[in-house]
Amino acid sequence: MNKQVSIMWQTVRQLVVRLMVCGTVLILCLVSVESIPALPATAAIRQLEEAPGQVVYQSRQTLQDQHGNSWQTIAFKRIRQGKSPMLFCG
Numbered sequence: 001m002n003k004q005v006s007i008m009w010q011t012v013r014q015l016v017v018r019l020m021v022c023g024t025v026l027i028l029c030l031v032s033v034e035s036i037p038a039l040p041a042t043a044a045i046r047q048l049e050e051a052p053g054q055v056v057y058q059s060r061q062t063l064q065d066q067h068g069n070s071w072q073t074i075a076f077k078r079i080r081q082g083k084s085p086m087l088f089c090g
Contacts, residue, residue, distance in 0.1 A: 053081035
């Protein structure tokens with residue numbers, strides 16, 4: 001009986017140590033991610049009237065991949081009179 005209790009406490013101790021190590025690693029990862037500065041992002045937003053009562057807000061950004069190819073991203077939000085706005089990206 002005493003041997004079983006000893007084995008149980010050893011197992012519990014190992015579990016607690018593992019949880020503490022995992023928690024410490026998780027906290028260190030989160031802190032290191034937070035310390036990486038984010039680059040500021042700016043975008044020009046255009047407002048276009050497509051039709052009476054329909055307005056589109058549009059932003060375009062040109063990006064380069066690791067091979068030097070240029071890609072253009074477009075985000076837009078179309079608002080129609082009397083309808084709730086939706087976000088579209090393409």
